Amino acid sequence: KAGVTQTPRYLIKTRGQQVTLSCSPISGHRSVSWYQQTPGQGLQFLFEYFSETQRNKGNFPGRFSGRQFSNSRSEMNVSTLELGDSALYLCASSYGTEGLEQYFGPGTRLTVT
Amino acid sequence: SQQGEEDPQALSIQEGENATMNCSYKTSINNLQWYRQNSGRGLVHLILIRSNEREKHSGRLRVTLDTSKKSSSLLITASRAADTASYFCATPREDNFNKFYFGSGTKLNVKP
Numbered sequence: 261k262a263g264v265t266q267t268p269r270y271l272i273k274t275r276g277q278q279v280t281l282s283c284s285p286i287s288g289h290r291s292v293s294w295y296q297q298t299p300g301q302g303l304q305f306l307f308e309y310f311s312e313t314q315r316n317k318g319n320f321p322g323r324f325s326g327r328q329f330s331n332s333r334s335e336m337n338v339s340t341l342e343l344g345d346s347a348l349y350l351c352a353s354s355y356g357t358e359g360l361e362q363y364f365g366p367g368t369r370l371t372v373t
Numbered sequence: 374s375q376q377g378e379e380d381p382q383a384l385s386i387q388e389g390e391n392a393t394m395n396c397s398y399k400t401s402i403n404n405l406q407w408y409r410q411n412s413g414r415g416l417v418h419l420i421l422i423r424s425n426e427r428e429k430h431s432g433r434l435r436v437t438l439d440t441s442k443k444s445s446s447l448l449i450t451a452s453r454a455a456d457t458a459s460y461f462c463a464t465p466r467e468d469n470f471n472k473f474y475f476g477s478g479t480k481l482n483v484k485p
Binding site: 264291293295302303305308310315316318348350352356360361362363364365366367369 | 475476
């Protein structure tokens with residue numbers, strides 16, 4: 261099976277702009293979770309989508325949003341970018357039941373200048 | 374706040390030595406998982422231990438879980454330079470097992 265893919269791998273944006281990141285899960289996985297990783301805050305849970313519905317949400321402002329399509333592919337959007345949004349954004353897919361292991365993509369490195 | 378905390382934050386050892394890292398968590402769990410992350414890349418799942426298990430082995434990895442102390446340890450035996458990475462414990466919440474919390478990680482450096 262192909263692994264989790266994320267596009268783009270690297271992105272440079274300016275403050276105030278918006279960005280959309282994409283994640284394609286492993287075939288058959290219905291759950292996609294998004295995480296933000298920074299040196300200061302570590303890995304923080306953003307949200308989780310299951311069968312096109314947001315099932316869980318972390319403590320992030322409304323500027324962070326996401327969606328999931330019928331083929332389980334997911335996108336996350338960050339509007340009005342701030343310098344503090346610079347981070348590695350990771351998505352992970354799983355079958356979505358019983359809290360079993362997650363399979364991570366390589367991440368998108370976002371730099372906001 | 375994050376659920377788990379790893380200890381130590383950083384560990385440097387020689388190839389062939391054993392590496393032990395610990396994880397503490399705060400609430401009841403369904404299972405606990407360990408992941409490895411090579412520099413700036415995605416995480417790789419290493420091992421899962423369920424709340425009713427006390428010890429689990431996978432190759433050179435040994436994980437223990439003490440639910441009374443809310444702690445877990447990961448032992449890597451006969452370490453190799455390729456084991457150099459950050460290691461994280463992750464806990465899906467018992468009341469919401471699709472929401473994961475990750476610890477702050479232990480950065481392991483194995484010197485050849």
